[in-house]
Amino acid sequence: MLEEKFSLANIKEPSNAASLIWLCNPNNPLGMVIQKKEILDFAANSKALIVVDEAYADFANESVASFTKKQSNLIVLRTFSKGFGLAGLRIGYMIADAGIIAKIEAARQPFNLNSMAAAAVPIALRYENMFAKMREMIENNRDAFIVRLKKIGYRVLPSSTNFVTIKLSNPMEAKNLFSFLEKAGIRVLSPWNEEFSGMPRNMLRISIGTKRQMDSVFKALAKFKKI
Structure with missing residues (x-):
């Protein structure tokens, strides 16, 4: 998504054969955002898994995280690196349908979260304000x-x-x-x-x-x- 006037309609046809489509929203390095309705409409009409990287969503008013239960092919990735300034700890999370989470869990490596990050996040959340x-x-x-x-x-x-x-x-x-x-x-x-x-x-x-x-x-x- 390195176009100033990007639209998901531009990739609708080429995406028909894809099994997974990755969207960075808001976009990095351009900073622009795809509107929530456009992503949800795109996901509803796609057979692919739609992964939305919302690393910078803390600075935007657009997020589709609350729609993952309704839209089973939608996966949202979030991080504590940007909005909480914990980039050095490399910690984030996934929001998705229970079926997708179960498949990811089956393949997840053990000890994939370091103890420092696990200790820091609860403290950061206490200072959310x-x-x-x-x-x-x-x-x-x-x-x-x-x-x-x-x-x-x-x-x-x-x-x-x-x-x-x-x-x-x-x-x-x-x-x-x-x-x-x-x-x-x-x-x-x-x-x-x-x-x-x-x-x-x-x-x-x-x-x-x-x-x-x-x-x-x-x-x-x-x-x-x-x-």
Whole structure:
């Protein structure tokens, strides 16, 4: 899903022969979201298992997790890496129909959850209100950052995540901006990163931090515009 105007209708025909379809929603690295109704309609008309990776769903208002009982071919994956900041512990979970869970359980490796992660999650959940406020802060900083970037001429993709993706006029401009930011001590995700080799080469992904951090990033981006 590395298209700005992606629609599940675009993959309807090729997906007829598939046994499993994987959707990242919200999308990474673009940040956009597929509407809940579109996913549910797609799943209802598909014979394949529909796996929805909702790693960034804590920053969006769209989730199909509550529909897995009604839609037996729907699987939702969630993680504590993004919305709770526990990325180093590598812990997540699956929400699915009981029949699917039984099949997964039969093939699950023993000791697949480390003891540190098992101890950390209950503590994190006790502080859910605190994490919710942190996510709200990130969302507010994200939205304000997008508005500011658009005012000085940057093309910014819609985002329902904790990052924004900007689209430059061509790959060379993206490379120049990446180098400019790096010299300023600001690291952003580029399409030359092996993890996102399919990312359009004229785009850069910027993670959202505190207001002070985003002010610094904005000043650097504004300075680049004047070069």
